[in-house]
Amino acid sequence: MEQSIVQKIVNEIEKYAPNADVEHVGRVTSVGDGVVSIDGLSRAVMGEIIQFEETAGRSLAKGMQSSGALYGLVLNLEEDGVRATILGDSARVSEGMTIKSTGRILSVPSGDELLGRVVSALGEPLDGKGQFSKTTMMPVERDSYGVIDRKSVSVPLQTGIKAIDAMIPIGRGQRELIIGDRSTGKTTIAIDTIINQKYEPAEKRPICIYVAIGQKESKTARIVAQLAEAGALPYTIIVDAPASAPAALQFLAPYAGVAMGEYFMDKGRDVLVIYDDLSKQATAYRQLSLLLRRPPGREAYPGDIFYLHSRLLERAARLSENKGGGSITALPIIETQDGDVAAYIPTNVISITDGQIFLDSSLFNKGNRPAIDVGISVSRVGSSAQTKAMKSVAGTLRLGLAQFRELEAFMQFAQDLDKTTADRIETGRRMVEVMKQKNGAPIPVEKQVVVLYATDKKFFADVAIARVSEVESLLLEFVDGQYSKELAEIKKTGVISDELKTKLDRALEEFRLAHRELFAKS
Amino acid sequence: MDKAYAKALWEIVEGGMAPKAAVKRLCEVLGARGRLGLLPKIARSFSILSSRDRSKNSVVLKVARSSDAKHALKEAGTFLKDAGIKLGDVRTDVEESLIGGWRLEAGELLRDASYKRRLLDIYENVSEE
Numbered sequence: 001m002e003q004s005i006v007q008k009i010v011n012e013i014e015k016y017a018p019n020a021d022v023e024h025v026g027r028v029t030s031v032g033d034g035v036v037s038i039d040g041l042s043r044a045v046m047g048e049i050i051q052f053e054e055t056a057g058r059s060l061a062k063g064m065q066s067s068g069a070l071y072g073l074v075l076n077l078e079e080d081g082v083r084a085t086i087l088g089d090s091a092r093v094s095e096g097m098t099i100k101s102t103g104r105i106l107s108v109p110s111g112d113e114l115l116g117r118v119v120s121a122l123g124e125p126l127d128g129k130g131q132f133s134k135t136t137m138m139p140v141e142r143d144s145y146g147v148i149d150r151k152s153v154s155v156p157l158q159t160g161i162k163a164i165d166a167m168i169p170i171g172r173g174q175r176e177l178i179i180g181d182r183s184t185g186k187t188t189i190a191i192d193t194i195i196n197q198k199y200e201p202a203e204k205r206p207i208c209i210y211v212a213i214g215q216k217e218s219k220t221a222r223i224v225a226q227l228a229e230a231g232a233l234p235y236t237i238i239v240d241a242p243a244s245a246p247a248a249l250q251f252l253a254p255y256a257g258v259a260m261g262e263y264f265m266d267k268g269r270d271v272l273v274i275y276d277d278l279s280k281q282a283t284a285y286r287q288l289s290l291l292l293r294r295p296p297g298r299e300a301y302p303g304d305i306f307y308l309h310s311r312l313l314e315r316a317a318r319l320s321e322n323k324g325g326g327s328i329t330a331l332p333i334i335e336t337q338d339g340d341v342a343a344y345i346p347t348n349v350i351s352i353t354d355g356q357i358f359l360d361s362s363l364f365n366k367g368n369r370p371a372i373d374v375g376i377s378v379s380r381v382g383s384s385a386q387t388k389a390m391k392s393v394a395g396t397l398r399l400g401l402a403q404f405r406e407l408e409a410f411m412q413f414a415q416d417l418d419k420t421t422a423d424r425i426e427t428g429r430r431m432v433e434v435m436k437q438k439n440g441a442p443i444p445v446e447k448q449v450v451v452l453y454a455t456d457k458k459f460f461a462d463v464a465i466a467r468v469s470e471v472e473s474l475l476l477e478f479v480d481g482q483y484s485k486e487l488a489e490i491k492k493t494g495v496i497s498d499e500l501k502t503k504l505d506r507a508l509e510e511f512r513l514a515h516r517e518l519f520a521k522s
Numbered sequence: 523m524d525k526a527y528a529k530a531l532w533e534i535v536e537g538g539m540a541p542k543a544a545v546k547r548l549c550e551v552l553g554a555r556g557r558l559g560l561l562p563k564i565a566r567s568f569s570i571l572s573s574r575d576r577s578k579n580s581v582v583l584k585v586a587r588s589s590d591a592k593h594a595l596k597e598a599g600t601f602l603k604d605a606g607i608k609l610g611d612v613r614t615d616v617e618e619s620l621i622g623g624w625r626l627e628a629g630e631l632l633r634d635a636s637y638k639r640r641l642l643d644i645y646e647n648v649s650e651e
Contacts, residue, residue, distance in 0.1 A: 012648050018640055022601065023632045027577070029570075039574055040630045059619045060638050064645055080574070098632070 024101040025053075026081065031093045034246045035291040036072060038099055039081045047105050047141050048074045050084055053098040066092070072099065073106055073248065076292050083292050085248035087122060108256045109135035110263035115207070118224060118238040121253040123260070126240055127224075138259040140252060144314040151320045153354075156385040157206065157272065157329050160196025160442020161189060163372045163435045166394035166452055167401075168357055171385025172206070172270050173318025173327040177349055179334045179341060180359030185370050186333045188439045189357065190274040191223060193331065195230040196442035197272070206270040206329065208236040211257035214243045214250050214280030226440065243280075247291075250284035251308075258315045261328050265317070268324035273316070277333035278309060282345045299344050306348050313352050341376070355379035369436060374401050387494030390445065393452040397431065404428025430460040433468035446490040447476050450504065453496070459508050462519040471518050475511055483507050524560050527552075528567035581612045581628040586620040586636070594624035601626060601633050 026040030044050065052070040055063035070092050076083035086093055108123035109132055118127040125131060153171030170176045178186045194208040210227075212220045220240050227233045237260055241253035254275045261271040275281070282305060289302035297303050309332075316330035332353065334346050339361060341350065350356055355378045364371035383391075407425050411417070417425070434455050437443070443451075451472055454460065463471045479487060486503050490496065496504070512519055527548065534544050552558045581602075585594050591614045602609065605628055617625070622637035 009644070009648055012644050016640065016644055016647075018635065019643070020633075020635075022605075023634070024630055025627075025632045026630065039577070042630060055638070055642060057617070057619065060621060060641055063638065063642055069646075100632070 026050075026099045026101075028052075028093060028095055028097045028099060029081070031086075031090060031095065033291050034086050034090045034248060035288070036084050036086060036093060036099075037081060038084060041074075041082050041099065041101055044074045044077065044082050044101055045105075046074060046077060049102045049104045049106050050074060051100045051102055052086075052093055053100055054092060056098050071102075073252075075288070076294070085288060085292075086246070087248060088246075090246070106140040106252070107137040108140055108259050110138045110260040111135040114237045114260060115235060116233045116237075118220075118240055121239060121241045121245070121249040121256045123256060136263055138263050140255045140259050141311075142259065142262065142315070144311070145317045145319060145323070149317075149320055149323045151318050151325070153318055153381045153385050155270075155318075155327075156382075156387060156390075156445075157193075157270075158196055158199070158445045159189070159193040160199070160444065160448075161192055161370055162437055162443060162448050162451065163370055163374070164189070164357060165386075165445060165448055166390060167374050167398045168355065168372070168377050168379040169382035169386040169390070170329065170331075170379060171318075171382045172329050173316065174355070174379070174381055174385070175313045175316045175330040175332065175353040176379060176382070177332050177334060177353040177356040178359070179336060179346060179350070179356050180371070181336050181339055181361045184359035184361050184364045185439070186335070186359055187219075187223070187276055189359075189370055190276060190331055190333065191226060192439065192442045193272065194227060194236055194274070195232045195440065196444075197235065198231055199442075199444045204270070205235055206272045206327075207261070207264045208232070209239065209257045209261050209271065209273045210236060211239040211241075211253050211273065211275050213241050213253050213275065213277060214284065215240075215276065217242045217244070230440065247284040247287040251281060251288055254278065254281055254312050258312060258328065258330075262315065265319065265326035265328050266324060268326045270326060271328045273328055273330050275312075275330065275332040277335050278312075278349060279335045279345055282308065301344065305345070306352075309345075309349055310352050313349075354381045367436075368432060369439070372435075374398055375405065387445070389449045389490050389494050389496045390452075392496055393449055393456050396456065397452065400424075400428060401431055401435075404431065427458065427461065429465050430463070430468055431455060433465055434460065434472060436469060443476075444491070446487045447479070449490050449496065450479050450487070450507075451476065453501075453504055454508055457505070457508065459512075464520075467518060471515070474515065474518070475508075478511050478514075479507055482510070523557075524563035525567045527560065527564045528571055531564070531568060532571050578629045581607050582615055582626070583612050584615045584617045584620060584625040584627070584636075586616070586618055586622050588614070588616050590622070590624065597635065598624060598626050598633065602628075605631060 024043050026038040028036050029039050030037045050072045052072065054066045054070060071087045072084040073087055074082050074084045111134060113132045113135055117125055117129060120126050153173045155172045157170045157172045159165055159170060178189055180186050197205050197208060224238060227236055239253050239257045241250045257273050261273050264271050285308055286301050290296060294302045313330055313332060316328045318327040319325055332349060334349050336346055358373045358377045359371045360373040363373060403424060407421060411425060434451060454475060460468050486500060489500060531544055531548055535541050552560060583594055583598060585591050607628055620636040620638050623635045625636045626633045
């Protein structure tokens with residue numbers, strides 16, 4: 001044996017003080033589907049961590065072989081016992097097993113060490129990059145901050161997606177729901193938002209936490225690789241509770257994610273937490289509640305399903321200066337069935353959040369990506385966080401698009417259109433083209449302002465629809481090369497002064513003259 | 523339902539009614555309500571209540587060797603006194619896996635002073651680092 005190991009054992013024996021405390025225990029009466037019924041533990045409290053004593057009755061050698069401590073979480077307090085969920089392998093639990101009360105409430109580690117790591121809902125590393133050494137334990141369940149400690153949302157959180165930053169702006173501390181059917185680009189919006197944070201100065205850059213609930217491990221692995229490739233992993237934590245994880249861990253994962261975020265918020269940092277997705281968390285909680293024999297309600301969800309999401313999303317906040325001025329922005333994701341936003345869980349979460357981004361599968365199939373339906377998407381508090389520059393160029397965009405959608409429907413049966421209507425339709429088509437954006441390619445806000453300014457000035461009016469995106473990227477390249485000072489000014493001041501407008505007009509004219517061939521409608 | 527009947531039976535027997543009379547009365551009530559089919563389930567629930575009560579009130583001192591019992595009882599004296607347990611109520615069991623020391627289980631209370639526990643604690647502390 002190595003000398004250092006021997007020394008370690010000697011040190012451990014020398015400093016060892018036997019625990020003389022009396023422990024409170026209970027016994028497993030039944031176990032099944034990850035839930036245990038326990039006799040005793042009359043002093044247990046709701047949400048307490050309990051430890052299964054696997055070594056009782058076994059030899060020392062067998063006790064040493066058991067792989068780590070096995071814990072459970074108390075979820076039901078009953079007249080003659082408690083019911084708890086097993087936070088691990090339920091095959092290790094047997095009837096008659098002794099369970100010890102720990103007196104601890106479930107906590108997860110948090111700190112700078114977790115950045116760039118993939119962890120479980122209990123904060124255990126899953127990426128094979130080693131254990132954490134310096135972390136702070138944060139309670140998974142905690143009261144949200146009250147009104148006195150909060151401040152209204154006023155700082156923008158740039159997603160890098162033109163359609164969102166222009167029409168459905170999100171502020172730091174806001175809760176904005178991303179809702180839509182399966183495969184409509186919900187996760188893409190969330191991941192692009194994380195990637196876009198790399199354009200923020202390091203001191204203002206939000207810490208990003210992506211919570212994957214009930215997702216395929218392959219999808220999470222792809223997201224991790226995408227973030228790493230984009231250089232976004234160093235400021236991101238990934239909490240993974242895959243579809244194969246017990247329902248208890250899928251239910252706990254969002255709370256673990258926000259608890260990790262609270263550590264940074266309490267230190268005055270901005271945090272962005274993405275819950276992908278809360279429909280699966282609700283399903284996991286329903287499973288758990290039914291196994292715990294809680295009375296089922298609508299769609300067999302338990303009575304406290306609203307509280308499940310409200311207490312989570314209420315923890316998103318922008319704190320006052322007295323509390324350090326940190327914030328948690330929450331982007332929960334909900335998957336709808338056949339576009340039904342009026343279902344039980346979607347309406348619950350819509351009512352809790354400060355707005356929603358609705359993704360429409362028909363728009364997605366038409367090739368409009370991101371497939372945001374601006375008609376029913378809304379941001380209730382974000383406009384106060386939008387920069388003046390963005391407000392000035394995006395003011396008419398929403399209305400223009402809404403008018404276009406109406407005319408588009410009318411156009412299908414109208415024979416002749418007057419010139420004003422035809423112009424409006426042409427402008428609308430170009431607006432739609434401008435709003436299209438590739439995934440994984442967020443655009444910094446100053447460049448978005450330039451594109452939207454150009455759209456507002458009908459710059460794309462003479463460009464063939466099929467070439468709008470090409471012209472847009474050429475224009476951005478041109479401005480980036482020739483007018484980088486002006487871009488920096490927009491980013492710094494967040495305003496387009498009259499002087500800047502003149503310079504932008506000049507830039508557009510210069511570009512038009514240099515690329516005459518692109519401006520011949522055909 | 524069966525649990526509620528078993529609990530009611532337990533309470534009336536504890537209240538002083540003769541067990542035979544209590545069961546007869548229960549059968550009459552069940553018969554009147556057309557629920558005699560519940561009887562086997564009630565019997566099972568009653569036996570669970572009984573074993574729960576037994577384990578709640580039992581005090582077991584586990585030692586690695588029977589010769590350790592006297593010393594263990596002496597060491598556990600303060601704990602027994604604090605918990606209001608009389609020495610006569612303590613049952614002694616031998617569990618060789620404890621290696622040495624003792625382990626006292628009194629209802630919901632546990633005091634583990636066995637060598638096995640100490641060695642496992644040290645092992646966990648060493649392997650955690």
